[in-house]
Amino acid sequence: MSQKGFKAIQERPERLAPGHRMCAGCGGTIAVRNVLKALHPGDKAVVGNATGCLEVSTFTYPYTAYEDSYIHNAFENAGATLAGVETAYNALKKKGKIKDNYKFITFGGDGGTYDIGFQSLSGAMERGHDMVYVCYDNGAYMNTGIQRSSATPQYADTTTTPVGKNSNGKPQSRKDLAAIMASHNIPYVGQTTFIGNMMDLYNKAEKAIYTQGPAFLNIMAPCPRGWRYDAPEIVNICKMAVETCYWPLFEVIEGKWHLSYKPKNKLPLEEFLKLQGRFKHLFKPENADLLAAFQAEVDKRWEELLEKCE
């Protein structure tokens, strides 16, 4: 797509209205705004949402920030809930009670997606509902106050894996949810974050929404409170996540893996970690081995990804 064409897309009316209560510098709302921009003008949507920061800050009674119909149900069931909405659409369409086209997009944080909502997500994807599940992955339970999730990176300092005399943060490395979703043999899986003019995010959201069948989109969405950075730093953090290959950009289309971007010079992981307070302890001289171990894990996963994409 030409830059001019993309500019027109960026100028589409916002479907997440301003005035919500999310933090400045939050990745969650950037994800939502840009995913919803990928809806073609004229197409209607029902937006779903797992309980989390996004829900409590964008639908605080009696205000909603959504221009589209919206449903929040609970923490662990965004997949099943939207599956129900999508099925209702099929039923009512079949009976001639609805004429317009609707798309179904649900948002969950990593806690509601990787952990407590994992079964509900897996079931919805396996059953083949025509919907998109978007995980805005900020790597911890941020709404309840920065507790570790299975998406939390190794060694991160969280309130349930606090750094202390006998602790270096989270002991385990993160679950690779995009790969698990790809193993469901669904037609589309994409992983992205906020890079440049958001073209990568837009392209993937557009494909996810307009691919027939279930689609999963994993968006790294930094959290200034949990990651401990100054709000404007988010752009740099996302860039470094990609340039260090900590957060690779890729798609899995009909089972085929495609790398979206390969850095010319893969940067050391420190370039990503040093921007965030949650990894501060890793830069103590006595923790050099932890840093090396983390780098080795990132390298291993990157190599495996390159192999899959060949």
Place this chain on the structure above:
Amino acid sequence: MAIKERMSGNEAVAYAMKQINPDVMPAFPITPSTELPQFVASYIANGEMDTEFIPVESEHSAMSAAIGAEAAGARTMTATSSAGMALMWEMLYVAASNRLPIALALVNRALSGPLNINCEHSDSMGARDAGWIQIYAEDNQEAYDNFIQAYRIAEHKDVMLPIMICQDGFIISHGVENIELLEDEKVKEFVGEYNPAHYLLNENETMAVGPYAVTSYGMESKRAHAQAMMNAKQVILDVAAEYEKISGRKYGFFEEYCLEDAEYAIVAIGSACGTAKDAIDALRAKGMKVGLLKVRVFRPFPGAEMAEALKNCKAIAIMDRCESYSANGGPLAAELSAALFKAKSQAEVLKIVYGLNGRDFTVADAAKLYEDLADIAANGNHETEEYRYIGLRE
């Protein structure tokens, strides 16, 4: 002309489901309600229904998908038992709070543990404060009739609440008895089309469901929900009166069997009432003034009406087919005792727990209970325990 058939309770409710033909059914298998989604899936496979069936991966997802579908504007149903209902628990409250008139066919079964698949009311009684309407049946006929009436009650504009249509696991669900079914057209006309005022897929307006409500708003939401439950009382009676016209069968909050002049009464829910009726027939033949109050509607709770119906009784046994571990008897006994107190009843009350984990309740048990009531009425209530078990092995 009504159709005369022989069916189990599950077959009867599945037949009602077929006749109503709702838009969406998410469901998950669990004994003894498993047959319901099976029958529906077969009806769909054979082109006899066009409901969209969602074979979900858990009961939590069944209720979650039901909430999504109903909020989207589709008439929705599901079915479950026991642990399945327990797994839905969180979502039962959300469904009711969102004022979604989902119909749930509940086949009552004991909650674990110990693991047991037989009849008990612990599942629905545990959910008694979830904000759902609860209607119980004595047999397959009532289970069928109640399900046909379900959407008319739940979807009424003054109500808009989910509804649980309960039947005793195995005893009713798998017991085959004679039944009278209504013609498809009659059911279709009675139940009518579902046209909600607001829904997610309304092409003319958007809607947002499931807000975060701060302290300034949440309490009003709950009070409005409570009002809907109060409103349900009249609607239940109105729908029953209309149903009588097409079926010839009369329903209310409860059934009074030989109660008018009864000195000794049993109050119970479900299939045990049929057993009690047999005992009553035998004891009445011997001249004993015994009667039964069979609770049909437990939510909303018709406490004042029940107390009025029992006002001439000298002694009343209130029977619960579940433990509530309150050390004070079961939930029906607790709530009805309170209603009797409010009505200034002077009757002796005996709280009974029976039938746990499918333990039989026999005609002999019921007859003995009436004799105990007569003894208590004559000689005073010498019960030292707060409540009594029937059928417990020594």
